[in-house]
Amino acid sequence: MKPKRTFIIVFLAxxxxxxxxxxxxxxxxxxxxSLYFVKGVADNPALWKFVGFNxxxxxxxxxxxxxxxxxxxxxxxxxxxxTIFFAMLFAGILTSGIRHKAFWRSLIxxxxxxxxxxxxxxWIQFVFSNQDFGLFKAFFRFIGIxxxxxxxxxxxxxxxTSMLIAYCFGSVGYFMLxxxxxxxxxxxxxxxxxxxxxxxxxxxxxxxxxxxIRDVFRxxxxxxxxxxxxxxxxxxxxxxxxxxxxITPVYYLFSVVFGSSMGTDSNFVNVGAGAxxxxxxxxxxxxxxxxxxxxxxxxxxxx
Amino acid sequence: MxxxxxxxxxxxxxxxxxxxxxxxxxxxxxxxxxxxxASFSTTREIFTxxxxxxxxxxxxxxxxxxxxxxxxxxxNSAIYTCTSSIGILLVSAPAAYILGRFEFKGRKMxxxxxxxxxxxxxxxxxxxxxxxxxxxxxxxxxxxLIILYIVSNVPFTVYFLTxxxxxxxxxxxxxxxxxxxxxxxxxxxxxxxxAQNGIITVGIFNFMSVWNEYFMAxxxxxxxxxxxxxxxxxxxVQSMRxxxxxxxxxxxxxxxxxxxxILYLILSGRIISGITGGAVKG
Numbered sequence: 204m205k206p207k208r209t210f211i212i213v214f215l216a217x218x219x220x221x222x223x224x225x226x227x228x229x230x231x232x233x234x235x236x237s238l239y240f241v242k243g244v245a246d247n248p249a250l251w252k253f254v255g256f257n258x259x260x261x262x263x264x265x266x267x268x269x270x271x272x273x274x275x276x277x278x279x280x281x282x283x284x285x286t287i288f289f290a291m292l293f294a295g296i297l298t299s300g301i302r303h304k305a306f307w308r309s310l311i312x313x314x315x316x317x318x319x320x321x322x323x324x325x326w327i328q329f330v331f332s333n334q335d336f337g338l339f340k341a342f343f344r345f346i347g348i349x350x351x352x353x354x355x356x357x358x359x360x361x362x363x364t365s366m367l368i369a370y371c372f373g374s375v376g377y378f379m380l381x382x383x384x385x386x387x388x389x390x391x392x393x394x395x396x397x398x399x400x401x402x403x404x405x406x407x408x409x410x411x412x413x414x415x416i417r418d419v420f421r422x423x424x425x426x427x428x429x430x431x432x433x434x435x436x437x438x439x440x441x442x443x444x445x446x447x448x449x450i451t452p453v454y455y456l457f458s459v460v461f462g463s464s465m466g467t468d469s470n471f472v473n474v475g476a477g478a479x480x481x482x483x484x485x486x487x488x489x490x491x492x493x494x495x496x497x498x499x500x501x502x503x504x505x506x
Numbered sequence: 507m508x509x510x511x512x513x514x515x516x517x518x519x520x521x522x523x524x525x526x527x528x529x530x531x532x533x534x535x536x537x538x539x540x541x542x543x544a545s546f547s548t549t550r551e552i553f554t555x556x557x558x559x560x561x562x563x564x565x566x567x568x569x570x571x572x573x574x575x576x577x578x579x580x581x582n583s584a585i586y587t588c589t590s591s592i593g594i595l596l597v598s599a600p601a602a603y604i605l606g607r608f609e610f611k612g613r614k615m616x617x618x619x620x621x622x623x624x625x626x627x628x629x630x631x632x633x634x635x636x637x638x639x640x641x642x643x644x645x646x647x648x649x650x651l652i653i654l655y656i657v658s659n660v661p662f663t664v665y666f667l668t669x670x671x672x673x674x675x676x677x678x679x680x681x682x683x684x685x686x687x688x689x690x691x692x693x694x695x696x697x698x699x700x701a702q703n704g705i706i707t708v709g710i711f712n713f714m715s716v717w718n719e720y721f722m723a724x725x726x727x728x729x730x731x732x733x734x735x736x737x738x739x740x741x742x743v744q745s746m747r748x749x750x751x752x753x754x755x756x757x758x759x760x761x762x763x764x765x766x767x768i769l770y771l772i773l774s775g776r777i778i779s780g781i782t783g784g785a786v787k788g
Contacts, residue, residue, distance in 0.1 A: 210689045211604050218601035218660055219616065225657035226623050229631035236633065244633060245640035296523040300516060307527050309774040310534065316770040316777070318718040320736040321762040324743050325541055328755065336544075336555055338537065377781070384782035425625075433627055436720045443744060453721070456629055461636075461725055474633060481630040488625055 236478035244460055244474050251475070258479040268480070271450045274438075278367060278451070279431035286371045287423060290378035295408070297379070298386045308383070312376035319373070323440035326369040331356035357441070363448050366441045374430070378423050385419030386412060421499045428491045432484050456480040538763075545756040552752050566757035570742070574754065575730055576761050579738030582727075585648060586734050587716045590655035594712050595705060597656060598663035603693055605664065606671030607679070617668065623661040631658075632725060639726075651726045651734075655716045663708050666780075670704035671697070707780035710773055714766055735762045 237258055239251035262268045293311055297304055314322055330338040333355055343352035356365040393411050402410065413420075435453040442449045445458050460477035517524075543557045545566055551559050571577040604610075605617055639650045674697065682692040698705070720736045727733045733741070739762045746755040770777060 207689065211608065211610055214600035214604045214693075215616070217597040218620075218664055221597060221657045221660055222619065222623060225635065225653070226626065226631055229634035230626065232634040233630050245637045247641075292526070296526060299520060299523055301520055301523055301527070302517070305775065308778065309770070310527075310531060312774070312778060312781075313534065313767075313770065316714055316718075316766050318720070318736050318739070318762050318766065320720055320739045320743075321759050324739065324755070324759050325537055328743075328747075328752070328759075329541055329544075330537060334553060336540075336552060338540070380778060380781050429625055429627075433629075439724075440740070453627075453629055457721075457725070460633060477629075478633055481627060481633070484627045485630055488627065492625075 233478045233481050236475055237482045239475045241474040241478075242472060246474070254475065258473070258476045259483070261473075262476060262479055262483070267445070267447060267450060268452070268455055270447045271452045271455045274363070274449065275431055275434055275451050277363070278370070278434055279428060282367050282371050282374075282431065283424075283427050285367075286374050286378060286427065289371070289375045290382055290423070293375065293379040294382035294386055295412075297383050308380070311379055314373040315376050317373075319436040320440060322373055323369065323437055326365070327357060327441065330369075331365050333357065359446075359448055362441055362446070366437055366449055370434075370437050374427075378427070381419060381423055381426075382416065385416035389415050417499060418501065421495060421501070424495055424499075425492065428495075429488060432487055432491075452480050452484055541756050541759060544753065545760045547753055549750060549752045549754075552756075563753065566753045567761070569751075569754050570758040570761060574738075574742050574746075574758060575733075576735070576738060576742070576758055578730065579733050579735045580761065582648070582732065582738075583717060583734040583736075586651055586655060586723075587713055590652050590659070590716050591709055591713045593652065593656040594659045594663050595709060598660050598667055599698070599701075599705065600693065601660075602664045602667030603671050603697060606668040607674075607676075617665075620661040620664050624665065628658065628721060632722070636725065645726070646729070646732070648732060651723060651732070654722050654726065655719065658722070659712050659715065663712060666708045666711075667701070667704055670708075671701060674700055707776055710769070710777055711780045714769070714777070717766055 236251070238253060238255060240254045240258070241251050297308055301307065329336070332338070333340065335341065337356075339354070339356060340352050343349075343354075354361060356362075389412065393415075394407055397407050397411060433453055434451040435457065438449045438451045438454045439457075445454060456477045459472075459480070460474050540557070544552050546562045546564070547557045547566075548560060548563060551557055571580075605613060635650075635654065636645070639645050644650045678696055678700075679689070679692055682696055683689075687696070717734075718736065719734075720740075723734050723737045724740075727737055730738075739758055742758045743755060746752070746758070
């Protein structure tokens, strides 16, 4: 059916306008801003001072910003391996024919539905607590491993690891759901046939499951990468003030543009530097998309 | 691996699987349960491992709700979440309907634009919006955050609903047109009721993500009267920690955690199908 033109325009207008006003315009303005020195967030563009690529150069000279990039790289790489591994493990368990599948699935997804602030507080104030009631402390003391019970989870040398553990725990459920849905689309006959041919669980996994869910796997990598680049809440919860151990680019940007003093960091009070951080993150998103497309090209499988 | 009929023999073979799940279950129950009990105890009892020894203290909740403004934050969160969840649907559903069911020039481009928008880091749009809202004198009103929640969730919702609308039978509009139904009326009284399922699913999904949003709220809700729960909780955690009121702290955590937890208990099936439906298709 050929619809009326006005009808299409009326229905599309709100969504398209919201895109143009709240995504397109700000995006362009942030890119331009990254080339300027800007003192206040709300400063009129007439007050901006053009500095070329200096904001970017200063950022890469800043110890703290470089550390923030290293931190999200570790979150992305180490956290990614741990999270996807456990997500895969749980997806496998859920599709192995266990009883009460829906219950277990809801349970593992549960942390994703809780406010990250509440979840992080639970971890910091109870699980990782150095007080006697701290869960890890009490548990390791109970089973008699004093070395583990003595770990000060929220002290500088452990805080990054603690944060990563808590974050991965909360993320596993989401990726498990996506992977599980992918596995369930594979016809059961494939597994039955391979069993008759004498294939074990490992072989079934590497020869049937993995190749057939590669597109789902791809989605997981992209989603994980975007989440890692935007990492903020957990970092701020674990370190209410920017701390080199846990800082991430978004946290750095937040402090430079909206907030707390950054000590001797030269980017402090330069909103342009904040905009430059945003541009760097966007470039990283594009790079990751490109890399994923290169390594795992999209291939629609029919089965 | 994949197999569906449970039997006792299989249960035995699946022992390792059950063990892993049980560890997760026990960890969750201990953590949530302990915090729940601690929220009804006194701080002294928490530190001496004697939870609930002197009975149940509702005072912790009273302190959190009234003294620490949690009631106010709660109300704010409810306003932000309800208004923007409806707003998101009002903007997204018509657009998704057009994109999912009609062919026109530029359709593919619009769809792709929304797809790309989903992966743009939020920080890219925050600074200019803050500047514009300041010059419009809208910083310090709830309006700013509501608008932001609407626009930031529109791309995903349009994407989700587009694929949903396109699965409805193709003949609906033709039949309605023959009966003399205008396209607007067709959308409102024929298509929307049929799309109820998808709309509710994505609605719940948006509800939860707005309720739990933190970053934008931290920037745009910069005073007590504007703060939603998440940002409020963060402030409370800092202050209760410094005065050492751990019982009150855990009570505040429970108040933040409970609404989405209950919603999830009732609606977990729907929420989960929303996520898998949205993510796997891409």
